[in-house]
Amino acid sequence: xxxxxxxxxxxxxxxxxxxxxxxxxxxxxxxxxxxxxxxxxxxxxxxxxxxxxxxxxxxxxxxxxxxxxxxxxxxxxxxxxxxxxxx
Numbered sequence: 838x839x840x841x842x843x844x845x846x847x848x849x850x851x852x853x854x855x856x857x858x859x860x861x862x863x864x865x866x867x868x869x870x871x872x873x874x875x876x877x878x879x880x881x882x883x884x885x886x887x888x889x890x891x892x893x894x895x896x897x898x899x900x901x902x903x904x905x906x907x908x909x910x911x912x913x914x915x916x917x918x919x920x921x922x923x924x
Contacts (some may be wrong), residue, residue, distance in 0.1 A: 840860035840863060840864050841856055841857050843860075843913045844856045844859060844860055854885060854888045855888060855891075857885075858881065858888050858890060859890055860888070861881065862881065863923075865877065866923050867920065867923035867924050877896040894907060895922050898921070898922065899918055901916075902918055902921055
């Protein structure tokens with residue numbers, strides 16, 4: 838509920854179904870193992886039928902993470918970037 842409230846304050850004109858779905862996904866997705874994600878997506882789609890989330894723009898964040906990975910000699914794999922964004 839806190840995440841949904843924060844989103845509502847940030848995006849006051851957005852539909853509440855979209856904000857609630859976004860907050861549920863943002864809070865819970867990072868806690869699941871990869872084999873559990875399809876089940877979670879199925880449950881969420883049953884709870885919010887027809888609700889389509891706008892694609893978030895993480896371009897700036899991804900570019901910053903890739904730069905920092907290069908500076909610290911880490912490989913910025915897609916899995917690493919996705920999990921970092923989820924956190």
